[in-house]
Amino acid sequence: MPALVVQWIVALVMLVGAFFILLASIGLLRMPDLFLRMSATSKAGTLGAGLLLVGTIVHFWDFSITTRTVATIIFLLLTSPVAAHLIARAAYFDGVPLWEGTRRDDLRGHYHTSTHTLDSVVRPAPDTEIPEMEGDDFPEEG
Amino acid sequence: MMLDVLWSAILVMLSAAFVLAFIRLVRGPRLPDRVIALDLLTIVVMGFIIVYAVRSGQAAFLDVAIILALISFVGTAAFAYYIERRV
Numbered sequence: 001m002p003a004l005v006v007q008w009i010v011a012l013v014m015l016v017g018a019f020f021i022l023l024a025s026i027g028l029l030r031m032p033d034l035f036l037r038m039s040a041t042s043k044a045g046t047l048g049a050g051l052l053l054v055g056t057i058v059h060f061w062d063f064s065i066t067t068r069t070v071a072t073i074i075f076l077l078l079t080s081p082v083a084a085h086l087i088a089r090a091a092y093f094d095g096v097p098l099w100e101g102t103r104r105d106d107l108r109g110h111y112h113t114s115t116h117t118l119d120s121v122v123r124p125a126p127d128t129e130i131p132e133m134e135g136d137d138f139p140e141e142g
Numbered sequence: 143m144m145l146d147v148l149w150s151a152i153l154v155m156l157s158a159a160f161v162l163a164f165i166r167l168v169r170g171p172r173l174p175d176r177v178i179a180l181d182l183l184t185i186v187v188m189g190f191i192i193v194y195a196v197r198s199g200q201a202a203f204l205d206v207a208i209i210l211a212l213i214s215f216v217g218t219a220a221f222a223y224y225i226e227r228r229v
Contacts, residue, residue: 007145010196011148014193014196015148015151015152017189018152018155018156018189018193021156022162024185025163025186028166028178028179029165046185048189049189049192052189056204062201068204072207072211075211076211079211082215082219083214083215086218086219086223087174087177089222090174090221090222090223090225090226093226094174094228096174
């Protein structure tokens with residue numbers, strides 16, 4: 001059993017980590033749109049899990065456990081954005097509706113719906129449904 | 143003792159996160175919503191396993207967390223591939 005101060009540090013770090021995971025799930029439930037939900041879960045969830053693992057490092061303070069835990073943190077930091085991007089891309093093709101308060105959709109018309117490749121020229125294919133948005137794409141400032 | 147209260151608070155937070163993510167998993171209007179809810183559920187379960195490893199002093203449970211992170215990534219990638227090919 002580590003010293004009392006170390007136990008307190010571990011408990012506090014892991015409390016912050018659990019709090020961030022709770023924030024991620026609140027964001028997942030309350031955000032209005034798939035992409036906003038993903039921005040809440042992928043960032044806060046990774047940070048929370050990373051903080052829990054940091055608490056583990058401080059608690060055990062052993063070389064082999066530290067290497068395993070650091071490997072897990074690096075793995076999480078590498079794979080979480082990749083997974084989020086994969087799901088967001090697939091959902092965009094799937095036609096997931098955006099939040100009605102969305103001001104700009106920079107990808108609109110840039111994706112070939114048949115070949116799933118990006119194109120810098122905006123060319124709406126006849127079979128694509130481009131949602132009409134209220135107001136300007138570029139809101140005037142001032 | 144204060145430390146026990148702190149650990150209970152950690153477990154309560156993780157349980158609440160599990161319940162909220164599960165509500166989104168059940169409700170989630172489309173398939174991608176359910177996939178990201180599953181992703182967050184995996185992270186919450188990883189948190190439970192890590193807390194249990196620290197509380198019980200058994201470092202072997204950390205390997206389960208590593209495997210869970212791996213499976214979660216592969217599962218999300220497979221779901222993304224399926225959703226993109228489905229259209």
